[in-house]
Amino acid sequence: MDRIRTVAIIAFALSLGSVAAKAGCAPDQHQSFICGDGTAAIRIFPxxxxxxxxxxxxxxxxxxLPSGQAEPAADVENVLVKLSDGAVLGRLGGAYWATGEMRANRYDLIAAWSPDSRAVVEVANSRWDTDAFRFYAIGDAGLVSLDLHDLVEPAVRAKAAxxxxxxxxxxxxxxxxxxxEADGRLTFAAILFIPKSEEPALGFRVELMIKTVKSAAAARVISVERAKLPN
Known part of the structure; x- marks a missing residue:
């Protein structure tokens, strides 16, 4: 799987070669991209x-950005970037970082994109918590953001005794x-657990429906079901 991912990233780097050089986004030595330079530099998560x-x-x-094996010297900000010109479309909720040689310890970040790339869901987790769980819609009028965490957590807790x-x-x-999904349907797994405990986590399968109209987005919970999830 890692080999396939590496090949895909290299192919992407080659396809963007001339555009990246013109726009100031260039491949780095760790199969990623650096957009801009100096204090404005942004490193892409491939x-x-x-x-x-x-x-x-x-x-x-x-x-x-730090060099070599140095850690960031200031607070980290995660952003959504347009790769054709390196423009920042908006700030994200997480604070994850990775240099290719080092990464934030016990932090994780994923982007769940819609098939048409017009929307994405951010999941940013630290050691115990989900720090950011947000939906973003990318449109002509700008970036529309919606917090999903405060919607989902109460619905999940309501399913537990x-x-x-x-x-x-x-x-x-x-x-x-x-x-x-393309229609705004979002499916994922969530847990309720006790940190540093051998108590089994409570698992849930969750489904939401998210709709975007002009400069606003709204979501509703379709279902929350108890589920046995892999450890």
Missing amino acids: DTISPSRQLAFGWRTSKG KKVEKGRVFRVREDLPVKL
Whole structure:
């Protein structure tokens, strides 16, 4: 799987070669892209590139990107980037970073794109928590953002018995499929668990419907079902 992913990234780098050089987004030595330079430089997460290969998540800091095996020297900001010109379309909710040689410890970030690349769901997890679970729609009028965390967590907790649910942390499983359909249907897995405990996590399969109209988005929970999830 890693070999296939590597080949795809290399092919993408070659296809963007002339455009990237003109726009200031250039392949780096770690199968990714750097957009801009100096303190404005942004490093792209190759695993978040959209199906259209025109958009991706990236990260930056106010002091620029570190070199070699150095860690970021300032707070990390995750952003949505247009790869054709390196423009930042909006700030994301996570603070994940990866240099190709190092990465944020116990942090994870995924981008679940719609097939037409017009929308994406961000899942940003730290060691125990889901720090950001957001929907973004990319349109001519700009970026539309919708927080899904505050919608989903109460719906999941409502499915657990109160005495069983007590003390458990909510988390979207970034290691299981998060799928955004063309019609706005979103499916994913979530858990309620007790950190540093041998108590089994409570698993759930969740389905939402998300709609975007002009400069606004709205979501509703279609179903939340208890499920046995892989460890």
